Amino acid sequence: MMMAVAVRLWSGALKISSRMSLPSCSQHRSLSTGLRLLPRPRPFPLLIVTGGCYLGYQQYKRWGQQDKEAAPHLATPTQVALYRTVPTRLVSRTWGRLNRLDLPIWLRKPIYSLYIWTFGVNMQEAAVEDLHHYKNLGEFFRRRLKPAVRPVCAASCLTSPADGKILHFGRVKNSEVEQVKGVTYSLENFLGPQTKQSKDLSSSSFQDRLLLSPDSDLFHVVVYLAPGDYHCFHSPTDWKVELRRHFPGSLMSVNPGVARWVKELFCLNERVVLRGQWQHGFFSLTAVGATNVGSIRVYFDQELRTNTPRYSKGSFHDRSYVAMGDQVKPAAGKGGVALHKGEPVGEFNLGSTIVLLFEAPRDFTFSLQPGQRIRMGEGLGSL
Numbered sequence: 001m002m003m004a005v006a007v008r009l010w011s012g013a014l015k016i017s018s019r020m021s022l023p024s025c026s027q028h029r030s031l032s033t034g035l036r037l038l039p040r041p042r043p044f045p046l047l048i049v050t051g052g053c054y055l056g057y058q059q060y061k062r063w064g065q066q067d068k069e070a071a072p073h074l075a076t077p078t079q080v081a082l083y084r085t086v087p088t089r090l091v092s093r094t095w096g097r098l099n100r101l102d103l104p105i106w107l108r109k110p111i112y113s114l115y116i117w118t119f120g121v122n123m124q125e126a127a128v129e130d131l132h133h134y135k136n137l138g139e140f141f142r143r144r145l146k147p148a149v150r151p152v153c154a155a156s157c158l159t160s161p162a163d164g165k166i167l168h169f170g171r172v173k174n175s176e177v178e179q180v181k182g183v184t185y186s187l188e189n190f191l192g193p194q195t196k197q198s199k200d201l202s203s204s205s206f207q208d209r210l211l212l213s214p215d216s217d218l219f220h221v222v223v224y225l226a227p228g229d230y231h232c233f234h235s236p237t238d239w240k241v242e243l244r245r246h247f248p249g250s251l252m253s254v255n256p257g258v259a260r261w262v263k264e265l266f267c268l269n270e271r272v273v274l275r276g277q278w279q280h281g282f283f284s285l286t287a288v289g290a291t292n293v294g295s296i297r298v299y300f301d302q303e304l305r306t307n308t309p310r311y312s313k314g315s316f317h318d319r320s321y322v323a324m325g326d327q328v329k330p331a332a333g334k335g336g337v338a339l340h341k342g343e344p345v346g347e348f349n350l351g352s353t354i355v356l357l358f359e360a361p362r363d364f365t366f367s368l369q370p371g372q373r374i375r376m377g378e379g380l381g382s383l
Contacts, residue, residue: 074183075261084268088251088291089307095292096307096349099138108132112140119228125149141231142347150230152342156367156379159341161285161354162223162233163375167256169221169366172357175207177220180256181370185264187218191273191284191357192245192316212281216359221366221380223354224256232347233287233354234376239278240336244301244319247271251307254290254353266355270306272296274345276336281359287346288353295349300337342377356380 075083103111112131116123123129127144134140153159168178176184188206207218225231249270252262259265270289277283287296289306296306303319321336339345366381368374 073261074263080262080268083252083262084250089270092251092289092292092295092307096138096295099141099349100136102135103137105132108134111137115140116228119226121228125230138349141350143230144232145230150375150377152377153379156382157237157279158356158358158380159236160223160374160376160378160380161236161345161356162225163230164223164225164354164373165256166368166370166372166374167222167224167259167353168370169368169380170219172207172218172220175205177357179222179264179266180259183260183263185267187357189264189267190271190286190355191275192247195243195318195320210282211359212277213359215361216281217362217364218282219358219360219364219366219381221356221368223356223374224254224259225348225352225354227350230376231350232376233285233345235339235341235343235345236285236356236380237278237283237341238339239276239283240338241274241276242320242322242336243273243275244298244304244321245273245275245316246304246306246319247273247316248306249289249314251289251291254288266353270296272298272304272306272346274298278358280361283358284356285345286355286357287348288355289348290350290352292350296346296352297348298346299344 109131112134115121123131125145127146128134131140134143168180170178172187175187177187177190178184194206194209210218247270250268252258252265252269254265254269262268266286266288271286273284273286275282275284287298289296296304298304301319361383364381364383367379368381374380
């Protein structure tokens with residue numbers, strides 16, 4: 001039976017190939033006036049491919065918008081290992097090179113218009129609305145906004161560092177952080193070992209050793225930046241950055257659907273952790289990389305290089321900003337790099353994720369809803 005099926009398939013393939021190898025006279029006539037070696041464009045396969053890509057993207061969005069109350073179905077270690085074998089770092093570096101290629105002026109508007117339509121970009125907020133102004137995709141992704149469209153909330157002690165969607169927020173419990181509801185990751189794996197040794201390591205947890213006051217708690221909030229969002233991130237409060245820690249790693253997707261599927265996703269992906277102090281104690285801002293987002297830039301740190309082949313996975317690289325004078329930033333003092341609320345800090349090459357971890361008094365309350373859209377400068381909570 002299998003042989004018969006194979007023979008039928010083989011004979012059918014021969015018929016198809018013979019038809020393709022014998023073009024009609026009209027086809028010969030249509031190609032005789034130009035380049036004889038180029039096949040006639042066939043719009044039907046092009047429409048099939050384009051439509052398939054569009055449907056795939058729509059399914060990707062539906063996956064990220066699935067019911068958040070349903071119990072998450074976690075990937076097995078084998079599935080995660082297989083996912084990590086995909087050369088996402090190489091793909092992301094290739095994508096970064098393509099983003100730097102200047103486009104012909106006549107091609108810029110069609111390409112950018114397609115991106116705007118697909119991801120719902122609001123170009124009326126852009127500082128430069130003329131699409132011909134952006135020489136390449138990278139410039140378009142990192143477009144600046146008009147100053148008035150992102151006012152910084154003065155009434156809130158903590159504001160959103162970026163445009164995006166609130167993936168999760170709350171208190172950190174037992175040194176475990178929720179990346180989405182029901183899926184956690186280790187606080188120590190995410191931040192790495194402490195640089196300052198505590199007096200009593202045996203009787204306190206990693207979380208407790210971060211806190212300066214026994215009357216404080218550790219809080220977290222996760223902001224997911226979609227491809228159509230503004231790609232720069234800003235300082236959410238007045239604070240000082242004392243340490244930059246770069247973790248090379250995988251570049252898996254950080255879409256909410258994937259975050260519900262891969263446990264400790266934020267610990268596996270490449271990320272840049274900025275650690276320091278604010279008025280209530282410990283504070284950190286972490287930029288997490290993703291597929292096609294291997295490039296994470298921090299404006300005041302010119303030494304930072306992400307997604308480069310010379311780094312190995314599983315390691316981390318520190319740079320201290322304490323007592324560096326003006327080598328990093330003119331405003332840097334002996335206590336680190338001083339950042340002010342709303343000040344630009346860095347940018348992604350596309351969309352990704354920002355994770356805030358901070359110490360605050362126990363009466364701190366979030367003014368957020370899970371899954372809500374938020375814009376840079378809007379309040380996250382208050383005391």
